[in-house]
Amino acid sequence: MSVKRVWIENLKQAAGERVRVDGWLYNRRSKGKIHFLQIRDGSGIVQSIMGCNDVPPEVFDLCGKLPYETSLSVTGTVREDSRAPGGVELLAEALDVHHVPSAEYPISKQSHGPDFLLNNRHLWLRSRRPFAVLRIRDAVITAVRRFFDERGFLCVDSPIFTPSACEGTTNLFEVEYFEGSAYLTQSGQLYNEAAALALGRVYCFGPTFRAEKSKTRRHLTEFWMVEPEVAYADLDEIMDLAEDLVVSILRHVLGTRRPELEILERDPAPLEKVASPFPRITYAQAVKVLREKGIDFEEGDDFGAPHETAISELYDRPVMVTRYPAAVKAFYMKRDPEDEKLALCVDMLAPEGIGEIIGGGQREDDLAILETRLAEHGLPREPFEWYLDLRRYGSVPHAGFGLGLERTVAWICGTEHVRECIPFPRMLYRIYP
Amino acid sequence: MSVKRVWIENLKQAAGERVRVDGWLYNRRSKGKIHFLQIRDGSGIVQSIMGCNDVPPEVFDLCGKLPYETSLSVTGTVREDSRAPGGVELLAEALDVHHVPSAEYPISKQSHGPDFLLNNRHLWLRSRRPFAVLRIRDAVITAVRRFFDERGFLCVDSPIFTPSACEGTTNLFEVEYFEGSAYLTQSGQLYNEAAALALGRVYCFGPTFRAEKSKTRRHLTEFWMVEPEVAYADLDEIMDLAEDLVVSILRHVLGTRRPELEILERDPAPLEKVASPFPRITYAQAVKVLREKGIDFEEGDDFGAPHETAISELYDRPVMVTRYPAAVKAFYMKRDPEDEKLALCVDMLAPEGIGEIIGGGQREDDLAILETRLAEHGLPREPFEWYLDLRRYGSVPHAGFGLGLERTVAWICGTEHVRECIPFPRMLYRIYP
Numbered sequence: 037m038s039v040k041r042v043w044i045e046n047l048k049q050a051a052g053e054r055v056r057v058d059g060w061l062y063n064r065r066s067k068g069k070i071h072f073l074q075i076r077d078g079s080g081i082v083q084s085i086m087g088c089n090d091v092p093p094e095v096f097d098l099c100g101k102l103p104y105e106t107s108l109s110v111t112g113t114v115r116e117d118s119r120a121p122g123g124v125e126l127l128a129e130a131l132d133v134h135h136v137p138s139a140e141y142p143i144s145k146q147s148h149g150p151d152f153l154l155n156n157r158h159l160w161l162r163s164r165r166p167f168a169v170l171r172i173r174d175a176v177i178t179a180v181r182r183f184f185d186e187r188g189f190l191c192v193d194s195p196i197f198t199p200s201a202c203e204g205t206t207n208l209f210e211v212e213y214f215e216g217s218a219y220l221t222q223s224g225q226l227y228n229e230a231a232a233l234a235l236g237r238v239y240c241f242g243p244t245f246r247a248e249k250s251k252t253r254r255h256l257t258e259f260w261m262v263e264p265e266v267a268y269a270d271l272d273e274i275m276d277l278a279e280d281l282v283v284s285i286l287r288h289v290l291g292t293r294r295p296e297l298e299i300l301e302r303d304p305a306p307l308e309k310v311a312s313p314f315p316r317i318t319y320a321q322a323v324k325v326l327r328e329k330g331i332d333f334e335e336g337d338d339f340g341a342p343h344e345t346a347i348s349e350l351y352d353r354p355v356m357v358t359r360y361p362a363a364v365k366a367f368y369m370k371r372d373p374e375d376e377k378l379a380l381c382v383d384m385l386a387p388e389g390i391g392e393i394i395g396g397g398q399r400e401d402d403l404a405i406l407e408t409r410l411a412e413h414g415l416p417r418e419p420f421e422w423y424l425d426l427r428r429y430g431s432v433p434h435a436g437f438g439l440g441l442e443r444t445v446a447w448i449c450g451t452e453h454v455r456e457c458i459p460f461p462r463m464l465y466r467i468y469p
Numbered sequence: 470m471s472v473k474r475v476w477i478e479n480l481k482q483a484a485g486e487r488v489r490v491d492g493w494l495y496n497r498r499s500k501g502k503i504h505f506l507q508i509r510d511g512s513g514i515v516q517s518i519m520g521c522n523d524v525p526p527e528v529f530d531l532c533g534k535l536p537y538e539t540s541l542s543v544t545g546t547v548r549e550d551s552r553a554p555g556g557v558e559l560l561a562e563a564l565d566v567h568h569v570p571s572a573e574y575p576i577s578k579q580s581h582g583p584d585f586l587l588n589n590r591h592l593w594l595r596s597r598r599p600f601a602v603l604r605i606r607d608a609v610i611t612a613v614r615r616f617f618d619e620r621g622f623l624c625v626d627s628p629i630f631t632p633s634a635c636e637g638t639t640n641l642f643e644v645e646y647f648e649g650s651a652y653l654t655q656s657g658q659l660y661n662e663a664a665a666l667a668l669g670r671v672y673c674f675g676p677t678f679r680a681e682k683s684k685t686r687r688h689l690t691e692f693w694m695v696e697p698e699v700a701y702a703d704l705d706e707i708m709d710l711a712e713d714l715v716v717s718i719l720r721h722v723l724g725t726r727r728p729e730l731e732i733l734e735r736d737p738a739p740l741e742k743v744a745s746p747f748p749r750i751t752y753a754q755a756v757k758v759l760r761e762k763g764i765d766f767e768e769g770d771d772f773g774a775p776h777e778t779a780i781s782e783l784y785d786r787p788v789m790v791t792r793y794p795a796a797v798k799a800f801y802m803k804r805d806p807e808d809e810k811l812a813l814c815v816d817m818l819a820p821e822g823i824g825e826i827i828g829g830g831q832r833e834d835d836l837a838i839l840e841t842r843l844a845e846h847g848l849p850r851e852p853f854e855w856y857l858d859l860r861r862y863g864s865v866p867h868a869g870f871g872l873g874l875e876r877t878v879a880w881i882c883g884t885e886h887v888r889e890c891i892p893f894p895r896m897l898y899r900i901y902p
Contacts, residue, residue, distance in 0.1 A: 218900050429592060
């Protein structure tokens, strides 16, 4: 076949041309002498119209019987039609069948339970919903990379194998590392701090791991996080950065993934409304909100999911909550000079019940104080010696944050559970496929 | 201080302005009544000139004694000077010292042994060489992302926790996964195949792990790999893709990181010469080369480092070696229809002794053959059931490859060892810092 292969998402630019689409049979309607074939090729879905006189009779007959997910190539002419999804149809002239499924395709167009779909994630990816979610995830990743590239940040990957724990060892995965052992990283932050003091503005963007026994819709054992860190930045500066990043992500997704939001039946209006400035409130103000709403909460505790939801519901855009009690935050948080009991930290809570998508703050930059904090938190000194060095040799104020990729994608897509927002989710009871 | 902070890499655009540079004292020369201070801020180094009449006498005196890596802010006027690195100097008017190192900075301008430097990697990052290498690494990452974005590839992250091994379990890291265990991924390929059959053109770009007990200059236990996979592609098509990717990376680095190549004393000429087409030879032809060179080699074996070097030395650009004996390659490789004993695979060997930077090929797409291969390789069926499904439901020809990030960076930078090409290298005896 010498006909040019065109990806479905590019068909519109080939209107009027004779082309070949290589893909799979996604759906079919037949009306007497016409088959309406929905062909998917991973970049989109196109309707191909095959009349009984357009192809040899045996091909027409075969086409009425092919099971879904048969792999095939359709050659035909691209016709513009504003009513068709994607604006084009393919008038079939020839068909090549590559492989006919040897058993019935397990995923029907009817609904399945989540366990069944997750067990078949490798096939479920072919359905429209995962297609849309993963294309949006890809756009978020692109937006993040561009955002930091344009601002002169360097991508400095933090290590996955770590000897020390960022926030205690309770939720760490342990690995046999030759004769010894190592932990899988929970956050690249400590390494980011070394990198920022060397390279100014840096970010890491990779998988992180938490061995939490939680089975909530917000938890994965393996998830991706982007973490910028800036030398000579304070809390306010990284709050501006966090706000800009989120606005920039939404703009990119709204600019490039409208059809995908439509597939997900996600109303874009709440996303379109999100603009700077985001509201900024303190923990103390947030606690007052909870009181006023009559929600049970012990002042001094960290917020749980229902508290975050209650706070974020008040706003039509993400809200940044600052200055939590230092006692509920990690040892490296710098204290508020105006109130030693508070940390110079920020959590960004997304609207629509998503909760925390960003956590960050200013880091303690004084050697003696940091040594005290390590002791207070019962953490060993030795694995943190290198980290203390950053305060021994030219310490500077610095700050950063981490944005959880899957939670951000979940918010944008309006999905119930973060497990849909990563290609192959890993959870308490799931590492297959 | 209300003076605007400017990053050193942006100083040229601020010529003539009064600005503030926040950074660290990198080096100093004093000539009687003038200090020549080299200030680094992570984005670059600028020379600041401070005459004894430009600042109060106590500041001038202090400045002559400050140890290296003191963190400080210099306020002054930016003056263009074509002889200066970066094309500008900073005429100091005021100095703020933030933190004076409490001990002598361990890394002097003299040379240290690699172990010492690796033990102090968190500080070594501040030196010029790591600065240059990591900025080039960042540019390679950006080039890779842009390349795939522009071609309509989706980033589909493959999981790190896997139940099954891609190429046998010998070199796998095992993790305690709650009550069971999991392995850390060696390659995202198998998952990429599922993603490509769902989403057309995909790539993953993340850390991969090999528990090899090798202590060579080409090995890390944790390294980054970018792996594209394309549905309906054959070996030739992904060889074209691999070639375009490498050319595109080099063009981006040469276009944006010339000063960094200069710091590394890396002659850019060999990189500039690299253009399409790359030579393509078969394994059989490569063996002939080894014979002619009189190099000891058992035909049928895989190439080792010295063989790869000997082959790649013949060319001024990367060479692609195809059709290795199937026996030395993984179970999923499709066989050459013209010779069943050969695999439809390709290794790309970089010049200048770097060796393999890309490995890939076409995948076996026939269910029965793949089942036989699993058995031949002594691999269990159950963890691969999902992978076999990809051949049960609409199997198609597909192909892909993996490019090792650190080896590519090592080639571009002209570094001896890949350990310099990742921010925090992990090796057989090293997971600190």
